[in-house]
Amino acid sequence: MGTREEILNIIEKNSRIDVHELSVLIGAEEILVANELKALEDEGIICGYHTMVDWSKTSLDKVNALIEVKVTPTRGQGFDNIAERIYKYPEVTSVYLMSGGFDLMVIIEGKSLQEVAGFVNNKLATLDTVLSTATHFILKKYKDHGTILTKRYEDTREIVSP
């Protein structure tokens, strides 16, 4: 594995790590790591540094839903045009083009069930090219982005062993 991939593997799990520590972990010069990070950002490989938040444990209500969307692709543009019209809404957090029974997977975040329903009814379903939608509300997140949300790691090993 190259330095690049090694850096990405680490910061994908921990984006708060600083350049110095990163350079220690992978055994490379600090300047080299800094340059590589800059290059990764410039090339759009690193697209952002986010924090994973389990909002359900806060006082703020958030509702997430997955929406399966069937659309008519437009000539010359395929699905890109319609995808763009959808992802421009700020309440949409993800849009994927899918293989299989439907075309676009739209993930949306809202304050309430009504707000999400309103978005689907008023904005999404009314787009010309949208043929149908199926909305699935997320009831509980067990694991997200590789992190288990429902249980904390507990070290059950004997405290000293040969």
Add this chain to the structure above:
Amino acid sequence: MRNPIGSKVVDIKPSGIRKFFDIVHETEGAISLGVGEPDFDTPWHIRDEGIYSLEKGRTFYTSNSGLVELRKEVAAYMKRSQGIDYDPTNEIFITVGGSEAIDLAFRAMIDAGDEVLIPQPSYVSYEPCAILADAKPVIIELKEENEFRLTAEEVLEKVTDKTKILVLPFPNNPTGAIMEKEDLEKIAKVVIEKDLYVLSDEIYGELSYKNKHVSIASLPGMKERTILINGFSKAYAMTGWRLGYACGPEVIMKQMVKIHQFAIMCAPTTSQYAAVEALRNGDDDVNMMREQYNHRRRYLLNEFKKLGLPCFEPYGAFYVFPCIKKFGMTSDDFCTRLLKEEKLAVVPGNAFGDCGEGYIRISYAYSMENLKTAMERFEHFIERL
């Protein structure tokens, strides 16, 4: 009443780790860098196969040597990782951890009074197992100036007409030392010249951070002189499954299996099914864990460098073995004070042989978060010394 205990057992010292373990247990709120096992859970797909085997009712004994499919997987692994051809029928069998294989090898090969060369610092069980098999253990003290590698000169110094087995414990617990191909070639030459056998404990073989681990059995003329011991505990984070294996010449394996069949019958069946999955589909897990260990290894070495604590760079297992001689304390005193004053447990080096005195074993089978907290305590401690 007659004395119920045989004198051979009484004379064996209890493990130095055990003694320390009891002190640690009495210390409330202690954090530890003292374990000799991975912090990762066994990868889920491996656990799942174990569970599935139970669901299917695979709850019977296996053959004494272990499941045929597992022995075949071990043979394939030996071929792809070391280029050695072992016959899964006669040259491989499955044991209850690598530790059972160590015990069996001595018992199968030793006549009373035969000498066994044991390099130290090393894992705690070679010496007692040799004694229980009526061998005379002869200790080779490894030196930090050689990065705790074994040299041909050190072997030659201790070889006598009675020497039969050389124990080769690399990658090493507790030092983290490795033996590279050139080092092994020199040892192999002496072994052949002096007509010795090698018990090569390669349980940490997959945790090698410089080059890929090389087994001495892969060198010319050495397969027929080597009992290669390995297992699933360290590479696949499967310590509690108690599963290992031995590979070697048919004449030796046959006698080892004989003892195994009377003493143990067979290794745990559930574990064997899980291990088949580990060898078939576990490479990515091993690589992921190795990468994580390597990050932590570099982190710790850098911390010791910052603290001005001398430590050679260990390239294997998951231990660093820094020297604490400059503080003018014994390893025991150092570790006891560290535990009492900072509530941090590490293992005194002399638990792994007298020549480990003046060193401590620090395990990096812990999350980075744990390591950082522990190093803060460590730094706090040595600042006051």
